[in-house]
Amino acid sequence: METGGIKLGSRELGDSRFQLGTNQSGMRAHNERLVFSLLRQHGSLAKSDIARMTKLSAQTVSVIMRELEQDGLLLREEPIRGKIGQPSVPMSLDPEGAFFLGLKIGRRSAELVLIDFVGTVRAMLHSSYLYPAPDATMIFARDGIRSLRANLSPEQDRRIAGLGIAMPFEIWNWADTVGAPRGAMDQWRSLDIRAELQAELGFPVYLQNDATSACGAELVFGRIGGLRNFIYFYIGAFAGGGVVLNGRLYGGPTGNAGALGSMPVPGVDGRPAQLIDVASIAILELALKRQGRDATFLWTSPQDWGEVGPELDRWIERAADALAYAIVSASAVIDFEAAVIDGWMPASIRTRLVETVATALRGIDxxxxxxxxxxxGTVGIHARALGGASLPLSERFLLGGSTPSKEA
Incomplete structure (x- = not known):
């Protein structure tokens, strides 16, 4: 099919666990996605390597690679000459082959990012606010998309393959928590931002929960090695996360699987509480405000919080204890290989948090x-925006896609 200027195969993929190609006719889309996925994982591969990995015939691989190269999606690299036979010619993804937009709408800030086919950030816009007002958010999205596209060549603009929106589901329920006027936040109930933007854009628009999108960014762009099954926590203004099973982002029938912020954990007073009420950065913000301190830096300077003081130490200890219990509870249901923790915080703070979680785990039966x-986590503070951009990339080019994402 032809969509958004990018030529794709003719059939959608079924089971993401099926990692071999097929030489049967009518399966071009599956085989193309398989090639793209392998090249994302390995960087570059020769046709013979792909044929060996996929069990596809050399002829089938040759046809696929030639057509994808002609479509401007693959690059031919310098030949590798051996002692015997023809030189091997590695192929890689062409960074200019496709572009993706990601829009993150958070409780305290919004981001818009443009990435290329290999995941390199080409441009990013940021807006901080006290709360996400619907009208202002739409203006930021429309003006930002227009601005980013204006800096692309006509050919690059033609190759935008989609926009992914990462935002909290039922965001209007957070009015009291973020200190926003309830009437203003209630306007989100009647605003279908995906549909609004889809009506204005000539490429697909996807929507996903922001923390689950961050999990998708770790899966697609992160340095996860051979991890196939992991639970993921993103600690932003509010704690959330996602679940990866069999190398695929799992959302469940309603898209709410991995709603880790709602997990019951021991609260500050020992009574049950939700993870979101203990491990969220909003809890640290509240503690700082009680001390009469300006906590704006938590949202405007995520790379460096400076000297925060004992409030940070207490927050890390309590958040780590809650995360440890959440990890143990999740492990009683699914045998995860790893628990990955990332968030809107400096890398040094993330390291402290992860180390404290590991210590807390040793104290639990x-x-x-x-x-x-x-x-x-290996993606960092921009994981939600990059996760948004990963939605069209995964859905249109990679094996499995992102089950819970929504498209028109």
Missing amino acids: VEGLAVPQVRE
Whole structure:
């Protein structure tokens, strides 16, 4: 089919666990996605390597690679000459082959990012606010998309393959928590931002929960090695996360699987609380405000918070304890290989948090459970925006796609 200027195969993929190609006719789309996925994973591969990995015939691989190269999606690299036979010619994804937009709408800030086919950030826009007002958010999105596209050549603009929106589901429920006028936040109930933008754009628009999108960014762009099954926590203004099973982002029938912010954990007073009420950065913000301090830096300077003081130490200890219990609870249901923690915070703070979680886990009775390894996320503060951009990339080019994302 022909969509958004990018030539794709003719059939959608079914089961993402099926990692072999097929030489049967009518399966071009599956085989193309398989090639793209392998090249994303390995960087560059020769046709012979792809044929060996996929069990496709050399002729089938040759036809696929030639057509994808002609479509401007693959690059031919310098030949590697051996002692015997013809030189091997590695192929890689062409960064100019496709472009993707990602829009993150958070409780305290919005971001708009443009990435290329290999995931390199070409441009990013940022807006901080006290709360996400619908009208102002739409203006930021429309003006930002227009601005980013204005800096592209006509050919690059033709190759925009989609926009992914990462935002909290039912965002109007957070009016009291973010200190926003309830009437203003209620306007989100009647605003279908995906449909509004889809009506104005000539490429697909997708929508996903912001924390789940961050999990998707770790899956697509992160340095996860061979991880196939992991639970993911993103600590932003509010804590959330996602679940990856069999190398695929899992959202469940309603898209709410991995709603980790709602997980019950021990609260500050020992009574049950939700993870979101203990591990969120909004809790640290509240503690700082109670001390009469300006906490704006938490949202405007995520790379460097400076000297925060004892409030940060207490927050890390309590958040880590809650995260440890959440990890153990999740491990009683699914045997995860790892628990990955990332967030809107400096890398040094993330390291402290992960180390404290690992320590807290050693104090919990886990008899009968295999506790996953606790690891730092590798994408960082922009994971939600990049996760938004990963939605069209995954849905249109990679094996499996992102089950819970929504498209027109």
